[in-house]
Amino acid sequence: MKDLKGRCIFAQSGGPTAVINSGIAGGITEALKNPNITGVLCAVHGIKGVLNEDFWDMSKEDESEIEALKHTPASAFGSVRYKLKNPETDAADYERILEVFKKYDVRFFFYNGGNDSMDTCDKISKYMQRAGYPVNVIGIPKTIDNDLVGTDHCPGYGSAAKYIATTINEIARDADIYEDPLVIIVEIMGRNAGWLTAAASLTKRGEGADLIYLPELPFDDEKFLCDVEGVVKAKKHCVVAVSEGIKYNSGRYVGEDAANTDVFGHSQLGGVCGALKAKISQKLGYKCKAIELNILQRAASHIASKTDVEETYTAGKQAVKAAVGGETDKMVSFKRTGDYEITYDLVPLSITANAEKGVPKEWITEDGTWLTEDFERYARPLIMGENEMSFEGGLPRYARLKKVKFKL
């Protein structure tokens, strides 16, 4: 809807990335200077902050600290994994959100997250339309998983990819020092999409990783052991990059623990590297180390990609421009042109909500253990450029927010 004027709310949701705050920083900066936006609020712990009227007033923060958010990892305003019910079954949360929007004269709502968050965002947007409450709702994408539909890539992916490739490079140098056979299994995030694990191919094959296994192809124990044995026989040391989400042909996750599912019903994975380590020790008898990159891969802002930081910042700005310009019910997306240039676009929230985009199978080499040049052409530009963060006492300095509660 055009010509809206009122307050805006930013909220973050889901697992963070190294650059998630960069998007919010861009958005806040743009919103603070826009005459149609009469107040800039950040909800604490995502949608829960809205339900609880728990907001911080961004006009009270120093400009330099908002800028420092570009280099501050994890959701600076807290996150949430609270799943809104379907409004047709239970509209209580939506009614409450409408009440809060009215009370605070909220006319612009920005939600920063992945698939589940875009679903939340979409539901809120549709509910407000039906309720006849004018508010422009724009999603700002973020996910290290890079699995959102409707965008060339996702803010957060480039930095995680850079961390993963850098770390695997370092691990491989370490693996190489002794003469005895050694296998190192590196477990990488990515529930159903192998984008993060594929980033291991950005190091030269054999110098960084040797073998890569993505969830896009069924995993086979015998082939895996045969692949590893081949590498060890050829060069003594074998570094394997493996997605937490690899599955057998039967559909069972290699690292599945049926007891753990999150509130969205997804299996909580982990332990793949341990399972594979056991197979290697038992069947091949090689010394094997299992390394789980864990949350380090989504939090390592110290080795963030400058391209990612800057694109994410601009995505935040674009969200505000779009909302003020009258757009609603959309997510900011990236369009790639030429060798590598990015333009910013908008896609309907509904097409990104709850959909997942995997690595194209034709980008996986025929032997199933590496990526083609197409992947490199796609991913290399995303990890380019080094972050220019400031250090204090030898350590990265993060934003220091005053966190002033917003008062009407």
Added chain:
Amino acid sequence: MKDLKGRCIFAQSGGPTAVINSGIAGGITEALKNPNITGVLCAVHGIKGVLNEDFWDMSKEDESEIEALKHTPASAFGSVRYKLKNPETDAADYERILEVFKKYDVRFFFYNGGNDSMDTCDKISKYMQRAGYPVNVIGIPKTIDNDLVGTDHCPGYGSAAKYIATTINEIARDADIYEDPLVIIVEIMGRNAGWLTAAASLTKRGEGADLIYLPELPFDDEKFLCDVEGVVKAKKHCVVAVSEGIKYNSGRYVGEDAANTDVFGHSQLGGVCGALKAKISQKLGYKCKAIELNILQRAASHIASKTDVEETYTAGKQAVKAAVGGETDKMVSFKRTGDYEITYDLVPLSITANAEKGVPKEWITEDGTWLTEDFERYARPLIMGENEMSFEGGLPRYARLKKVKFKL
């Protein structure tokens, strides 16, 4: 012995550090321009390279690539965990080394390693003295463990400490995003000395780590659970930094696996974070994540301390200057003066061989879970300064050596 002239050998041993190659780079650079040194050889896989006459000729390498070794992690010439026998029981290896030294006219021998390597170095030096073969033997210290006696600190420690503090800072931001209670246990290397784990205290208490457990104090399960519960009750999230080497009063390692010992008879630790995670889940019922920093903490040259890189480089140069100046049977050491200045000294190899220096108990706070200001004054200068490495394709660029075999 003064006025020696002949070839020199550099060799690396033990587990690597992020800056181990910086020391060798300094040494090679110095050796290549010294008129008393007629050839600069690097032994491949440490002392085994000497026994096998497997050497690379450093005069064949480009100067810029030797410089790039400053930023290349892990032992660029390979390492070894081979333990020389006591020469009085079995002198075969020493006789062979003497034979090789004679054949290649080796008059300077530089061994780069930790306690065990200094012991090897010392035994070789003493044997050559008894055999009447003039060779000056100098140890170049390296160990992320920082446990060598006779030096203010060890090359490699500052970079590992910087990585650990940076990573724990990032982990803690990530731990903070949700409202539910969460405990994260971070397992850090250091078999019997807590220097690495203590580095977690370089982040502000409560913003990075909350609790720190070093092997210098006996570990008590009940106190630990009580400490964690206190933090979770106060601030919901608790980040624990714990050394792999923590032991109960009985002397048993918390993460002990009696089945694994290395060739030096040391227990191979690991699994402490898993053991503690189980205790927290079972006794306190909190969600808990276990993160093992594993070899990442010794390989992360991308976040190396500039102070460490430069000091290590200079230590390598000093080793060569000392050897050519007539010194032998010594290790290069660091002496601290004033607020923070380093001068380079020499200490007898015998005093560093097989000795271990732990964190002074008076630097641990009374509650046993943090470090005093004395530790901060000691450690902060060691992590200062950011590494200036070059990047290629978005990733750190390492030295590309030609690895030309040395021929007589």
